[in-house]
Amino acid sequence: MAREPRRSILVVLLVGVLGACAVVGSAFFGRVGPQPDGTGVTPNHWLLTPAGLQVELGDRPLGIATAPDGRYLVISNNGQGEQSLVLFDTTTQKVIQTIPYSSPEALFLGIAITPDGRRVYASAGGNNKIRVYDFDGRAMAERAPIPLGEAKARIYPAGLAISPDGAVLYAALNLENAVAFIDTATSRVRARVRLALAARADSIGPLPYALVQAGEKLYVSEWNGGGVSVIDVGQQRLLQRIPTGGHASGLALSPDRTRLFVANATRDTVSVVDTSTDAVVGTVDLSPYPGAPMGSMPNALAVAPDGNTLYVANGGNNDVAVVDTATFRIRGLIPTAWFPSAIVVSRDGQSLYVANMKGLGAGPNPRGPNPERPAPTAQYIGSMARGTLSVIAVPNAASLRTYTTQVVKNNGFDETQKSLTQGPRDTTPHAVPRRVGDPSLIRHVIYIIKENRTYDQVLGDVPQGDGDRNLVLFGRDITPNHHALAETFVLLDNCYADAEVSADGHNWSTAAVATDYVQKMWPANYSNRNRAYDFQGGSSASAPLRGYLWEYAARAGLTYRVYGEFFAFRSKPPAVEPAPFANALAGHFSPTYAGYDLSIRDQARVDAWEAEFEEFVRRGTVPTLMILSLPNDHTAATRPGYPTPKAMVADNDLALGRIVQTVSRSPIWRETAIFIMEDDAQDGPDHVDAHRTVCLVASPYVRRGVVDHRMYSTVSMLRTMELILGLPPMSQFDAASAPMITAFQDTPTLTPYEALKPNQSLGEVNQENAYRAEDSKELALDRPDEADAQILNAILWHAVKGAHVPMPRPKTAFRSHPLQDD
Template identity: 80%
Template sequence: MSPDGARLYVANATSDTVSVIDTSADTVTATVDLSPYPGAPMGSMPNAVAVSPDGKTLYVANGGNNDVAVVDTESLVIRGLIPTAWFPSALLLSRDGRLLYAGNMKGLGAGPNPRGPNPEQPLPTQQYVANMARGTLSVIDAPDSATLARYTAQVVKNNGFDETRKVLVRTPGEARPHAVPRRAGDPSLIRHVIYIIKENRTYDQVLGDLRQGDGDPGLVLFGRDVTPNHHALAETFVLLDNCYADAEVSADGHGWTTAAVATDYVQKMWPANYSGRNRLYDFAGGSSAPAPLAGYLWEQAARAGITYRVYGEFSAFGSKPPNVTPAPFANGLAGHLSATYAGYDLSITDQARVDAWQAEFDELVRRGAVPALMIVWLPSDHTAATRPGFPTPKAMVADNDLALGRIVEAVSRSPGDLRDRG
């Protein structure tokens, strides 16, 4: 609220904007775009605001960019950006406006986790990422113009905005197709994508025993004896030993995996669910609140006219083969989600899932109707730890590894004209 009460500033985390409301008329009079550059995908996540005592400056916490935007309230132009710790989510100014307090929801992150959960040997001394992260408070002098310019340059460097922006710029003339396009929108040689989503295993837990990579053999839980197919794929193609995940747990991981973002709602709500405080798990189509504005991969495929089929991901909890249905708010999956492929149910093996996928795939190949995009969820490597009635963690990860290998083999042995008929 402005000091005179005439203006109300509302942060819209899902649309990366701030609405300016005339309180006397209860109408939106202006909208401030918090995107870091033109054409940027959603992800700034403005989620808190503060107004200077003189009403001339609006501060906006961009949780997704780890910064605070400094906005001139007269022109509504962003003057610059202030770097913060991870995910600023609360702002307060001192009475004289000289100090800005920024509460950072995720602070400095969890850091290394050498005592992470071992599903085969649960111990009370083990660390869990959700318990390790600590919020922080940044106390910042309100910057002058020179300092703000320096801060802004630091934010751009921290986030790689310059490099990211280059990727969005099309090259002049007709671009040559590449397997991985150099610029967004350039043509690709790839005609079909089978996107396999697995669960929460770290690089070191599975591939830390590979000498070629930057791993720690001491952290290996499911090495070559358990995951021969993972190892064979890594050694045959690419290791990705320095490819890092944005997610902390499955709840936000499925957002990052299927939409390249976990929304402000997801970021703030999953801890309440994971801590057992009676918070509904609605992060995978259980409600409309977690959904990103641009939608999920399958929604974007539909808009682009790309054929797609989804196996397990965002299926309704409790629905079982042969009647698996989409989650209530999983838009775009009706008619595109396999009814015979199980979603998250650890009592069902990944072998059963691949049996269902294989039957569909073979029929689609026979009909020349393989979709351009397949999204396949193999969740058994989540494991059920040492719960009675379930296989051991190693058995479940081995099941997952075999399922992955079966999919790769099936595709590798499919007819050579598959790419021309899908």
């Protein structure tokens, strides 16, 4: 079969790199995205081999409900593009109806069907209403919705449940932190029951997510509260709260309703609650191997009709865990597509229906978007990374063993268990230790996070690498330091951002994971569907359970300093503050270094950093870890009064060169490694894949003048830093990744780096008559990625290449509507 060689490649990559046996400059290790044989590869290099029949659904399916007769499934697609409600016939195994919603019209998660099967309800998320449909057994017909409040109020209906008699619809009001009781006969809200709020007044609250009813009690999962609220449905009052774990999300009841199962997405567990006592009586551990960090992300549940089996959708592991409900032990695993997000079991218990949020990924698009000639068939990421439904026959014991073996191959956890969770062994210092706790020749790590460029946009003209010079926007004249660093040290031309946009990008870049909250909520924010940007310390909801890289450093007793990352928006030098929910930054955060603010040049940022660095050197107190945001390669498009795109990228380039030069001329150069990467790569074309990005490493211990074609990603870079710093992996993704061992050597080359001045003027300013200046004025640039990426990309391309030069077709894009060029 064609699948086995691909699996073998991944295993060889993990074993070879971890054992430091592979040779720099060897063959490419494949490409990300869908593969010709129906499998896939994620940007962090995990394999996707979904079991069963795969049916395309739409953009990020999150909710699923079964009609009372078991024949039909209703599925809610909740991505950043066209959202939709889908009707699936389990008899023909086909989608028979799709009801689309373009922004700002919305859906989110919740679906409920009346006991007689004649009416369907669907949460409309940011529209603050419940959509209502009549169902005649063949198709759904939308009727007047149930309004819940003002259009822009903080309400946001999520999960839905309906009473056994169909008289009451319960709606989890995610942002209102309440549950609405709705009379289905009158479509009016009878009551609102508020959940217990957090102690902090500025907290986003517990964020009710899903609901199930057992007798006179309604159970409500708290997505941000780490527990379940219990409501008396008769008295319409809150009874108590049951603590379970981080990001309580999916809920399921046993058939006799005596047990409640709660998926804890950031704890990687399922809590088992006795509904007679409301006490936790058991826990299912979904960790894939002993001592594993978070990453399984159980987020949806289903129970077999006989009550003997629990099925758990592990979004992070791309599998379904099959759990014995008597012993709470995992019998085996079933492989799925990318990020299973919803699951139901057929009434006869013979079939599983699993919705996969990202399908097989995006990959190449021969009909990619062309801003100059919009077409309804253009391949945007919203239509490329299509969510799927896996229709899986419930496996017998032998088939389950086979499936389990496949999941282990897909995720590489066998190698992880043998090589990445062992204690220190090698007492010989290496630049990059082989295991956590082994000594390193490097004592200082500087990590620079930049904004949104693809590899080809910057380095596509480097002849040694796999580039396309026709896609270069910011070549050697504009980015001489990027080029010099890549050619002087190591050129990494097969390196990918694990993220899609900045919302998940800054989480992947600093935590090696984007939680289920981030992955499910950024599409609503990016598509203007009434959800705030709270993904970088703006609330506690987005944070992994054990926090971010600097928090790991704090627990390890390392010194650290953060510059601009996770800052409080609109705070400015000399009083820049950490974001309100960014932990462990007080006293470790530079007040003089600007965060994301495109009105401030990167030269000013480096001036502020350099002043602190030189004082640290003078005192002999240079922090072990320094994290810097260097954002101006994002650009402000052609907004009048701002530097031109070329000038902003040149500013960013010189700032980067100055940092490396300053460190390389300092006494700590001998013991330092500088890692540089974009948080994501969404803003431009790349001939391999739009996730491919600029990755650079500078250190005396980096091998000089070599090209490393190995496939790396964000988590590979983080894993390398963790090994140097003696920190454990933060997630299962960096734990399973291949560190950049072969790009390093143990003998230092101490030659300092000399920063190069770009030929491009840093003072060049956009004029009122600049290309699409009026459109640039309308772009939202206050926060990362607020600007529409397609419009921004089109403006950048034509501003640099010329108004009449056709824009190439990107491999992926991150908006959904076609553009009209002026």
